[in-house]
Amino acid sequence: METLGFTLAGVGSYEPRTIVTSDELDARHGRPAGTAASHGIGQRRYAAADETSSFMGAEAARRAIADARWKPCDVEAIIGACGVMEQPIPGTAPLVQRWLGLGDSGVPAFDVNATCLSFLPALDHAVAGIALGRWRRVVIFAADIASAAIDHGDVESSAIFGDGAAAVAIEAGGTSRILASRLETYGNEADLCRLEAGGTRLRPGEDWEGFLASSLFQMQGMALFKATARRFPAFLARLLAEAGVAADELGTIIPHHASAAALAHLARAIGGDRRRIVDVFANLGNRIASGMPHALATAREQGQLLRGSTSLLIGSSAGVSLGGAVIRW
Amino acid sequence: METLGFTLAGVGSYEPRTIVTSDELDARHGRPAGTAASHGIGQRRYAAADETSSFMGAEAARRAIADARWKPCDVEAIIGACGVMEQPIPGTAPLVQRWLGLGDSGVPAFDVNATCLSFLPALDHAVAGIALGRWRRVVIFAADIASAAIDHGDVESSAIFGDGAAAVAIEAGGTSRILASRLETYGNEADLCRLEAGGTRLRPGEDWEGFLASSLFQMQGMALFKATARRFPAFLARLLAEAGVAADELGTIIPHHASAAALAHLARAIGGDRRRIVDVFANLGNRIASGMPHALATAREQGQLLRGSTSLLIGSSAGVSLGGAVIRW
Numbered sequence: 054m055e056t057l058g059f060t061l062a063g064v065g066s067y068e069p070r071t072i073v074t075s076d077e078l079d080a081r082h083g084r085p086a087g088t089a090a091s092h093g094i095g096q097r098r099y100a101a102a103d104e105t106s107s108f109m110g111a112e113a114a115r116r117a118i119a120d121a122r123w124k125p126c127d128v129e130a131i132i133g134a135c136g137v138m139e140q141p142i143p144g145t146a147p148l149v150q151r152w153l154g155l156g157d158s159g160v161p162a163f164d165v166n167a168t169c170l171s172f173l174p175a176l177d178h179a180v181a182g183i184a185l186g187r188w189r190r191v192v193i194f195a196a197d198i199a200s201a202a203i204d205h206g207d208v209e210s211s212a213i214f215g216d217g218a219a220a221v222a223i224e225a226g227g228t229s230r231i232l233a234s235r236l237e238t239y240g241n242e243a244d245l246c247r248l249e250a251g252g253t254r255l256r257p258g259e260d261w262e263g264f265l266a267s268s269l270f271q272m273q274g275m276a277l278f279k280a281t282a283r284r285f286p287a288f289l290a291r292l293l294a295e296a297g298v299a300a301d302e303l304g305t306i307i308p309h310h311a312s313a314a315a316l317a318h319l320a321r322a323i324g325g326d327r328r329r330i331v332d333v334f335a336n337l338g339n340r341i342a343s344g345m346p347h348a349l350a351t352a353r354e355q356g357q358l359l360r361g362s363t364s365l366l367i368g369s370s371a372g373v374s375l376g377g378a379v380i381r382w
Numbered sequence: 383m384e385t386l387g388f389t390l391a392g393v394g395s396y397e398p399r400t401i402v403t404s405d406e407l408d409a410r411h412g413r414p415a416g417t418a419a420s421h422g423i424g425q426r427r428y429a430a431a432d433e434t435s436s437f438m439g440a441e442a443a444r445r446a447i448a449d450a451r452w453k454p455c456d457v458e459a460i461i462g463a464c465g466v467m468e469q470p471i472p473g474t475a476p477l478v479q480r481w482l483g484l485g486d487s488g489v490p491a492f493d494v495n496a497t498c499l500s501f502l503p504a505l506d507h508a509v510a511g512i513a514l515g516r517w518r519r520v521v522i523f524a525a526d527i528a529s530a531a532i533d534h535g536d537v538e539s540s541a542i543f544g545d546g547a548a549a550v551a552i553e554a555g556g557t558s559r560i561l562a563s564r565l566e567t568y569g570n571e572a573d574l575c576r577l578e579a580g581g582t583r584l585r586p587g588e589d590w591e592g593f594l595a596s597s598l599f600q601m602q603g604m605a606l607f608k609a610t611a612r613r614f615p616a617f618l619a620r621l622l623a624e625a626g627v628a629a630d631e632l633g634t635i636i637p638h639h640a641s642a643a644a645l646a647h648l649a650r651a652i653g654g655d656r657r658r659i660v661d662v663f664a665n666l667g668n669r670i671a672s673g674m675p676h677a678l679a680t681a682r683e684q685g686q687l688l689r690g691s692t693s694l695l696i697g698s699s700a701g702v703s704l705g706g707a708v709i710r711w
Contacts, residue, residue: 105582105583106581106582106583131567136471137470137471137581137582138470138495138581138582139581139582139583140576140577140578140579140580140581140583140584141466141467141577141578141579141580141581142465142466142497142575142576142577142578142599142700143497143572143575143576143699143700143701143702143703144495144496144497144701146567147567147569147572147700147701147702147703148569148572149569150567150569151569151570151572155569156568156569156570156571156572157568157570158568159566159567159568159613160566160567161564161565161566161567161703162567162569162701162703163494163495163496163500163503163565163567163703164494164495164496165492165493165494165495165503165507166467166473166492166493166494166495167473167492167493168471168472168473171492174492174494174507177507177511178494178503178506178507178510181507181510181511181513181514182506182510184510184514185510185513187563197582198582201582201583201585202582234516235490236490236492237488237489237490238460238475238476238479238488238489238490238491238492239485239486239487239488240472240476240477240478240479240480240484240485240491241480241485241486242485243472243476243477243480243485246471246472247469247471247472248469248470248471249469249470249471250469250470250580250586251469251470251579251580251581252435252466252467252468252469252470252580253434253435253466253467253468253526253527253530253531254434254435254468254469254530255469256530256597257579257586257593257594257597258594258597261590264586265586265587268585268586268587270471284488370472371471371472371476372472372473372476372491373472373476374472374476374490374491374492
C-alpha cells in the first residue's frame, strides 16, 4: 500500500495537571520507596475529575489545530483513537467535537479502536479518506485515563500507567506518504491483557462484586511480554519489507510506550542508535493509545521529521496485536 | 468520492434464540397488553448469557464467509462495527477473530464506532483498504445487545430495542462502487441519547448508585426524533447530490431501524414506493448497529441488489449523527 501525499500540518498534546512521582505512589500504596521506580519510571500524570477523556482530547486537538494554523471550522473530520472510550454512547469523538465548538457543524466524528494501537487504523482511515478525495483536513485525537482502572495490587500495573492526550492535524497534499502499515492480531492471547467491565457482557446489576473486580485492568505482564516479543522480529521484518526500507535507513522511531522492558526489546530488535527512539516513558509512563501520537508530536516539535526522512511507528497492544507504519515525510 | 470496484461476496446474520413478544414484555413489566405493540413492534429477540456480542458477531461472520464461499483463513481483515463493545479491552473484533478459529493467524482485527451507524465508517474503511490494494477479502460484523442496558421504566425504550448480529464479506474487484458516503455529527445533541457508565468517566467504586443508574440507556425520544428529523431532508439532499442520483432512481433502501416513527419519516422524506425500504422493525426492533448490515443481508438474500441498481444505506444515531451511503451494485 502506498497512499497519495499528505502533510502532518500540526500536532498537540495535553498532560494532566497532577504529577505523581514514583516515591509518592509507593507511599500511597504502602510499598518501599523505589518499588515503582524499579520499573523504569520516575513519575506519571493522573487526570483530575474535570480532565475527562473528551476534555483532554479536545485540548490536544485545539493545540494541533492552532499548530496547523487552521481554525476549528476548517476541520472536515474528527477521528477518535482512544484505547478506552469516555462512555459507551455516544463515542468520544462527538464529545470532542462539542468541546471544540463544532457541535452544530455536522463535521463527521467517529472512533476507531485497536486498544493501545488505535492511532494506526485511525491514521490509515484519515489518509485513505484524503487519498479518495473525501476530506482535506482531518484531526485525529487520542485521550486515555489509565488511572480510572489501575489495579494497584499489581505492582507493575501500578507503576507503569499514566494519563494523557495527543492529537495530530493531517492535511491533503504534500510529500508525506505511508509506505507500509500493518496490524497483526492474535486473539488467542486476548485474555493476557483485559478490562472486562463496561460493555455488553458484564452487568453491574447482576453481580456487583464481580463487576467491581472486573473494573480493574488485568495484565499478565510477563506472559504478555513473551507473547509479543516472540512474534516481534518477524513482524518487523514483514513491515519493513512491505515498505522497502531497511532498519538502518529509519530515522525517528515513534513507539507505543508499553513498558521500559518493551522499549529495551524494541531497541535491541531494531539495532542501531537507540537515540532514534522517542522515549518519554520515564516521565509519563504507558498512556495507552495516547502515547504513540504524543511521541509523534514530540518528534515533530523537536524538528526530527525532516522532509525525505523515514519514521517507524511501532508497538503492541491488547488483542494481542502488533502494529506499525512506515512513513516517509 | 468514488472508490474502485468491490463485490459484496457474502452476507450473514444471527438472531438470538429467545423471542419476547410485545404482550409478554408488557406482562413482565406490569403494563397493559398492547402498550409495547403501540410502538409498531410485535416481538424482538434477547440474547442469552452464552450469546455474547463476540459469539453472535462470529456466528454472523461465519455465515457471511460461507455465503461468500471463502474459508475463514481467506479473510485478510476483520472490522468490528458494534454500537457498544463487549468489553473495553480488548475490543470485540479480536474476540470474534478468536471465535472464528483465527486467533493465531495474525489477521488484523479492530473496531470502528459511530454508535448505530458504525457500519458506515467500517464499510468506508474496508472499501478504502481494498481500493489502496491493502486487502482483498474483508469481513465487517456488527453485534449488539441492547437488552443489557434497557430502562424498562421508559416505555418507548422498553418496547423498541432488540438484540442481534450481522456481517458482510467484501471482496476486491467487481462492479460495486460507493458513489457517496456521508456522516454528519452534531455533538451539541450528545445528551439526547446516551449510555454513560462503562468508560473512563464514571467509576463504579466511587458512586455505586449513580453508576447503576447510568448503566441504563437514556433516550429523550421525542427530542431526538426532532433533532434528526429537522436536519434529515437537507442531509439527504446533500448525500444524493454528492452521488449524482435522484431519489426516484434509488432501488433498495437499507435503513437503520431506529423506530417505527423514524422509518415512517424516512418513507415520507424519500417518497416513492415505500416497499423499497427493507423494514423488519415489527419483528426485530432497533438492534443498534447490527440493524443496518442485517437489512443489507436481507436485501441480498431476497435478490434485491441487482447489478447496476442503486441502494441507499441511511439512518441516524446517538452523537447525534446522520449518516448514509449510496452504492451502485
